[in-house]
Structures are given as C-alpha cells and as structure tokens.
Amino acid sequence: MTIRENAQQILDGLAETLQCGPLAFDDANKVDFGIDEDMGAIIYLSEDTSSLVVSIIPGRVDPDDTGLLYDILCGNYMWGFSAGGNMGIDRETGLLSIHRLIELPVDVAGDPMAFPELFAAMVGAARYWRARLAPEGTAPAASGAPTDFSGMIRI
Known part of the structure; x- marks a missing residue:
C-alpha cells in the first residue's frame, strides 16, 4: 500500500466517524473542511516525508490581549492544552x-x-481555545486551565 493510499484510508475512517461526505486530497495534497460551522480543519499529505500535517483553526487572536497570548504560550508548553499538537x-x-x-x-x-x-482530541482543544478567543460576553468566561480534559490528550 502506498503512503497516499494509507492517507486516504485515514480520511475514509475520519469521514465515517464524522458522518460527513467523502474526504479526499486535492491536487495540492490537502483537504479542508469546516467544524462546528465556525472552525476550519486542514489535513495536508506530504508524500516526501511520509506524513500528515493536521491543522485545526479555532479563530483569530486579538494581538493586544497579552493575557490570552500568555495563556496560549503556556498552553503550548509540553502540549498541555493543544491535544499533543503545537x-x-x-x-x-x-x-x-x-x-x-x-x-x-x-x-x-x-x-x-x-x-x-x-x-x-484536537477538536476538543480547539473548542477550548475558540471560547477563549471569543469577544467578552459572547462565550462563557474561561480563566485558567480547563476543567474537562476528556477531549484532550496529554503526552
């Protein structure tokens, strides 16, 4: 089985789990789709390095919110609040x-x-950060560490 065929098997299993339409790589070796109607996911296949890069985009960061930027930096440490990603x-x-x-x-x-x-797990982490990115008054207040770790992986 080629790396591309293996990657397509992975996408097929994800599509089945998500109960969505078929997922397939485009000519640029990527597939992108929405999550929860306000987040994006991109999966990129690198056949040269035999790897997938999975990215989930929870939203836009306010560059002036130093507290949030600090929390993102701390959450990135040892993959604590990023489901094992960066x-x-x-x-x-x-x-x-x-x-x-x-x-x-x-x-x-x-x-x-x-x-x-x-x-x-990555979607769970993205949902946490999406709530933190939301303007004040539009999402439940979230300060400090999340209390529900069911959607996160700690390595």
Missing part, C-alpha cells in the same frame, strides 16, 4: 492554529479509531 499564530491572518504531524503509515486495520480519536 499552537501557532499566522502572522498575516492572525489565526490561531493547532497542528500536529502524524507519521505514516498508520495501521488503520489494527486500530481504526486511532486517528479519529486523535482528531477528536
């Missing part, structure tokens, strides 16, 4: 991204839920 802010758009590198091949037959569970 967080970064795109300089041009100001969008926060949680991203993770997945080495291929993945044994989809042996553990069909491994990738969907990893993806779900």
